[in-house]
Amino acid sequence: MGAIALAIAFLGVLLGTIVLQASGAFTNYVLTLPVTLEREIADPRGDMSEASLRRGSYNQLIQRSLQSEFPAASSRADLRELFGLYSGLNAASVMHRVIADPSLVGSTIDVTMPANHEIDLYLKGVTVEESITAGSGTIQAGAISGDITLSSDSPAFANAIARIRQQASSERDALLGRAARLEADAAGAASRDAREAGLAAARRAREEAARFDTVIDPETRITLGPRTASLLIRLNGGVVAVSALTPDGREAEGRVLLPLESAEASASWSEWVIETPAAARRITDQQAVYARALEERGMVERRFNTNLFLNADSREPELAGVMGAFIGSVLTMLVTMLLAVPIGVGTAIYLEEFAPKNRLTGFIEVNINNLAAVPSIVFGLLGLAVFINTFGMPRSAPLVGGFVLALMTLPTVIISSRAALRAVPPSIREAALGIGASRTQAVFQHVLPLAMPGILTGSIIGLAQALGETAPLLMIGMVAFVADAPSLGLSGLTQPSTVMPVQVFLWSGASERAFEMRTAAAILVLLTLMIIFNAAAIILRRRFERRW
Amino acid sequence: MADSAAPAHTAKTVYHSVANTHPVKVAASGVEVFYADKQALHGINLDIQDRSVTAFIGPSGCGKSTFLRCINRMNDTIDTARVAGSIRIDDEEINDRAVDPVLLRARVGMVFQKPNPFPKSIYDNVAYGPRIHGLASGKDELDAIVETSLKKAGLWDEVADRLDQPGNSLSGGQQQRLVIARAIAVNPEVILMDEPCSALDPIATARIEELIDELRENYCLIIVTHSMAQAARVSQMTAFFHLGHLVEYGPTEEIFTNPRDRRTQDYITGRFG
Numbered sequence: 001m002g003a004i005a006l007a008i009a010f011l012g013v014l015l016g017t018i019v020l021q022a023s024g025a026f027t028n029y030v031l032t033l034p035v036t037l038e039r040e041i042a043d044p045r046g047d048m049s050e051a052s053l054r055r056g057s058y059n060q061l062i063q064r065s066l067q068s069e070f071p072a073a074s075s076r077a078d079l080r081e082l083f084g085l086y087s088g089l090n091a092a093s094v095m096h097r098v099i100a101d102p103s104l105v106g107s108t109i110d111v112t113m114p115a116n117h118e119i120d121l122y123l124k125g126v127t128v129e130e131s132i133t134a135g136s137g138t139i140q141a142g143a144i145s146g147d148i149t150l151s152s153d154s155p156a157f158a159n160a161i162a163r164i165r166q167q168a169s170s171e172r173d174a175l176l177g178r179a180a181r182l183e184a185d186a187a188g189a190a191s192r193d194a195r196e197a198g199l200a201a202a203r204r205a206r207e208e209a210a211r212f213d214t215v216i217d218p219e220t221r222i223t224l225g226p227r228t229a230s231l232l233i234r235l236n237g238g239v240v241a242v243s244a245l246t247p248d249g250r251e252a253e254g255r256v257l258l259p260l261e262s263a264e265a266s267a268s269w270s271e272w273v274i275e276t277p278a279a280a281r282r283i284t285d286q287q288a289v290y291a292r293a294l295e296e297r298g299m300v301e302r303r304f305n306t307n308l309f310l311n312a313d314s315r316e317p318e319l320a321g322v323m324g325a326f327i328g329s330v331l332t333m334l335v336t337m338l339l340a341v342p343i344g345v346g347t348a349i350y351l352e353e354f355a356p357k358n359r360l361t362g363f364i365e366v367n368i369n370n371l372a373a374v375p376s377i378v379f380g381l382l383g384l385a386v387f388i389n390t391f392g393m394p395r396s397a398p399l400v401g402g403f404v405l406a407l408m409t410l411p412t413v414i415i416s417s418r419a420a421l422r423a424v425p426p427s428i429r430e431a432a433l434g435i436g437a438s439r440t441q442a443v444f445q446h447v448l449p450l451a452m453p454g455i456l457t458g459s460i461i462g463l464a465q466a467l468g469e470t471a472p473l474l475m476i477g478m479v480a481f482v483a484d485a486p487s488l489g490l491s492g493l494t495q496p497s498t499v500m501p502v503q504v505f506l507w508s509g510a511s512e513r514a515f516e517m518r519t520a521a522a523i524l525v526l527l528t529l530m531i532i533f534n535a536a537a538i539i540l541r542r543r544f545e546r547r548w
Numbered sequence: 549m550a551d552s553a554a555p556a557h558t559a560k561t562v563y564h565s566v567a568n569t570h571p572v573k574v575a576a577s578g579v580e581v582f583y584a585d586k587q588a589l590h591g592i593n594l595d596i597q598d599r600s601v602t603a604f605i606g607p608s609g610c611g612k613s614t615f616l617r618c619i620n621r622m623n624d625t626i627d628t629a630r631v632a633g634s635i636r637i638d639d640e641e642i643n644d645r646a647v648d649p650v651l652l653r654a655r656v657g658m659v660f661q662k663p664n665p666f667p668k669s670i671y672d673n674v675a676y677g678p679r680i681h682g683l684a685s686g687k688d689e690l691d692a693i694v695e696t697s698l699k700k701a702g703l704w705d706e707v708a709d710r711l712d713q714p715g716n717s718l719s720g721g722q723q724q725r726l727v728i729a730r731a732i733a734v735n736p737e738v739i740l741m742d743e744p745c746s747a748l749d750p751i752a753t754a755r756i757e758e759l760i761d762e763l764r765e766n767y768c769l770i771i772v773t774h775s776m777a778q779a780a781r782v783s784q785m786t787a788f789f790h791l792g793h794l795v796e797y798g799p800t801e802e803i804f805t806n807p808r809d810r811r812t813q814d815y816i817t818g819r820f821g
Contacts, residue, residue, distance in 0.1 A: 356627065357627055425664075427660060427662060427664035428664060428666065428667075429625075430622070430625075430658075430660060430664065431660070431664040431665070431666060431727070431730075432666070432676075433622065433625060433653060434620070434622065434653060434657065434658035434659075434660070434731070435653065435654070435657060435658075435676065435677040435730060435731060435733075435734055436650050436651065436652075436653040436654030436677065436680070436681060436734060437650070437676075437680055438650045439625075441680055445676075445680075446666060450667065
């Protein structure tokens with residue numbers, strides 16, 4: 001009882017973790033921009049032919065649209081950060097829209113595309129910690145753009161300074177504590193090398209801690225850099241990134257990230273603190289400001305992530321989806337099913353009902369039972385050697401994957417089908433034979449229908465096992481990055497593709513943080529498929545059992 | 549008559565004289581059966597009359613069921629079984645290679661110890677035989693066969709209104725009668741029954757015994773039974789088997805009142821078996 005409760009608890013934790021992890025992947029932030037399809041850029045040859053439209057520079061059009069949102073961004077660095085809000089790959093979807101409807105050229109269309117995955121994670125609050133608090137006192141900006149000074153006749157920035165100092169001193173204390181621990185460990189180290197390495201690490205920690213001294217010292221100017229939290233001041237509709245503060249809290253220097261509407265003194269301003277230091281995150285202050293500005297303008301919003309379900313794999317997490325792997329799995333499973341089930345059930349019927357009991361059939365039986373215990377990667381090797389090298393079949397193709405998985409599934413199907421046939425009471429065979437049915441009639445009209453639920457269950461369990469296999473596909477090239485979904489038809493059988501568990505495996509090893517939640521989402525899709533398979537097994541079983 | 553003093557375990561069979569009221573339907577001579585290396589039957593010679601009930605009695609493992617299964621060649625379905633000797637039905641050798649056991653089994657129906665209806669409807673159970681043998685040319689004809697078979701098996705009145713219900717839903721006795729109806733439906737000449745009442749209660753048994761008595765008018769029935777009383781009640785002829793030998797064969801009345809072999813006497817008086 002306790003063991004069952006424990007198992008259920010573990011299952012609950014597992015599923016809970018996966019669902020929690022995956023939940024972030026089911027929605028994403030999308031960017032909607034009005035893009036003007038300028039004739040000379042979309043149609044460089046000017047003849048509106050498809051070839052010409054294909055050569056159009058759609059990314060440039062998107063960039064222009066984004067630039068018009070932030071006219072102040074003009075330096076190369078600014079533009080790079082601005083254009084980093086989305087992936088240039090999205091230009092392809094604009095191209096396809098234009099080719100489908102060339103009359104769009106010259107007009108302005110709304111282009112909706114997923115925001116860059118780092119921006120998405122930032123807006124979801126996954127990677128970056130930040131807070132906004134209302135400022136007190138009145139501050140005056142020196143200018144509305146460029147490097148400016150913010151001044152106040154009261155210690156307006158005292159709160160911010162106190163917070164920065166507190167954070168700095170806690171980080172310094174942590175570093176000093178670490179250094180002390182390292183030194184203590186080094187004193188007791190066994191070898192000289194270990195002692196020296198420990199002391200060196202302690203020295204580095206102390207050096208790093210010393211860097212916070214200037215921030216903590218109440219008499220010196222505080223400078224903010226990539227290793228400290230960022231302090232942004234929202235004032236008069238613009239944003240200023242503070243780079244230095246006077247210790248009295250009355251003056252701040254900084255750079256304007258979003259131009260101010262005016263340089264008037266204002267009492268309604270707020271402190272926007274991005275606590276995660278710039279060095280520890282993948283988006284800059286400037287990008288955070290752009291993203292929040294677009295959000296305020298209603299051009300960035302959170303939506304259901306259709307890409308996850310409709311796209312094939314991609315290097316860009318925001319564009320990556322499971323569709324390619326899903327179609328690959330469907331095609332592979334079809335081939336596996338069409339091969340393994342008829343051959344397996346046929347073999348089981350022959351061995352169980354018709355084969356004479358002699359040495360040859362005994363030998364075959366032993367071998368079938370042994371095959372069930374062969375490591376699945378060996379089947380992959382066999383597939384590589386036989387199907388690809390000898391027969392010259394295409395690599396990475398669902399056809400070959402289906403062959404290999406069928407070989408792997410056959411023993412399971414044969415063994416479970418034989419068990420199901422053996423479980424049919426002999427009285428049924430005798431009854432049929434007793435009124436003059438031939439052996440074949442007895443088997444196919446009486447024994448097989450009764451064994452059907454068992455055979456179906458065994459076959460579906462075998463197929464479900466094949467659905468979750470990765471190892472045998474490694475050798476035949478199906479563990480690969482495939483950016484195009486195979487077509488859902490006969491021709492798809494020979495196109496490169498991958499399968500669901502491989503997609504999970506590939507994403508789990510990807511470096512982008514955004515793939516983490518997509519891995520969990522792909523696991524959920526795979527689990528759903530498995531549940532559908534098993535439900536089908538149960539339903540078929542019930543239906544057949546009821547009929548008899 | 550001198551045979552009555554024969555010592556135990558002799559291979560010699562005691563035959564009572566029989567009034568030949570009915571022609572011989574099944575004639576066995578020198579039938580021997582081996583399971584792998586073990587001999588289960590030793591030189592059985594036996595003539596079975598048509599339109600009568602012949603009972604095979606004997607202790608467990610004596611070979612009576614084995615011999616019964618020789619008559620419709622059910623032993624062929626056991627890989628290790630080997631049958632020698634001759635069995636003729638209406639002067640036709642059934643152990644001949646040219647005889648298709650499948651066709652033979654249509655002529656020689658069989659009812660087993662445990663009722664074994666197909667897991668199908670009552671109608672389909674009875675109709676299955678006629679269907680595979682092509683005995684009915686249309687739905688009406690098939691309906692007629694099903695009805696007459698069920699009537700002959702004395703089941704029609706009980707199931708006429710629920711022919712589409714599964715055969716397994718009937719009671720044990722009804723199931724056994726359904727199985728008999730199924731056997732009758734292919735119009736056999738001989739019906740073999742292997743302890744047909746051993747799984748039934750006394751009332752159902754009485755019902756089956758009545759049925760056997762009725763069927764005697766049209767078929768040659770051979771019944772294996774462990775119940776001496778049943779053999780006495782339903783059969784006209786009785787054969788006593790012991791250790792693979794046919795010990796004694798004759799009219800039931802004589803076997804039970806005046807057994808000539810010691811073993812027969814011991815068995816029917818309940819001293820062994």
